[in-house]
Amino acid sequence: MGRIVLIFFIMAVIAAVVIGVALLGRGSRAGKPTLEEPREILKRRYAAGEIDEDEYLRRMSGLSQDW
Incomplete structure (x- = not known):
């Protein structure tokens, strides 16, 4: 039983x-x-037309910099 x-x-x-x-x-x-x-967000925003090519490239280059 136990x-x-x-x-x-x-x-x-x-x-x-x-x-x-x-x-x-x-x-x-x-x-x-x-x-x-951040890069994926930028790609999605650029593809959706929320930002133009200049803004996309400027922000991508900013992400590439070492702070």
Whole structure:
């Protein structure tokens, strides 16, 4: 009888850990915005027509400089 209780206890602990890890992983992705690289943002803005070629090139060269 004691072994059966121990087996069920171990299974419950394993299930709780698996469910906890799954919930933590899902929660951390849901609340945080994705961080885009500055160069990718510039490419997207240039492709969408939000900035012109001169602005695109000026900002890309600024990103390339070591400060």
